[in-house]
Amino acid sequence: MAEENSIFVGTKPFMNYVTGVVMQFTTKNASEVMVKARGKFISRAVDIAEVSTKRFLEGVVVVKHININSEKFQNTEGKEVRVSTIEIALQKVNK
């Protein structure tokens, strides 16, 4: 899947991300879109996937699979910290 079909969830208004997902599937005719997030934004990514598939693209797009993982990095004090990540793959239903 091309990297441009990924949506990284952060601090923008909620509906920006939902619109982004819907447009990838409609205007850009994508067959698959990946919703990605880290840390506290994971809950938001799930909300975006749910609202996109249940309200705006019901019967058209479903959750294909979900992966969770961890990233390790050093914080400003040189201490190693771990952050969780999520990838939610949304897929157009074949009709």
Add this chain to the structure above:
Amino acid sequence: MAEENSIFVGTKPFMNYVTGVVMQFTTKNASEVMVKARGKFISRAVDIAEVSTKRFLEGVVVVKHININSEKFQNTEGKEVRVSTIEIALQKVNK
């Protein structure tokens, strides 16, 4: 899977949940444990699954599958609101 193998993530200290998961697999010898959460606690559920499987039960327990869903209910003003849910199934690896 028995309902007693489910852990509902809320406001308790983080390590309570991780300890709960680890004990289900060790002391209680469960083959599968479900970590469940709603709304903003979803990020926390992912953290708990990651820390449990990557730090405490590495090579012993893995993420089997993840489901997300939505629950609808009426708030105190009688308005219908939607909340996202997650279920993370953790499974003991067969050796």
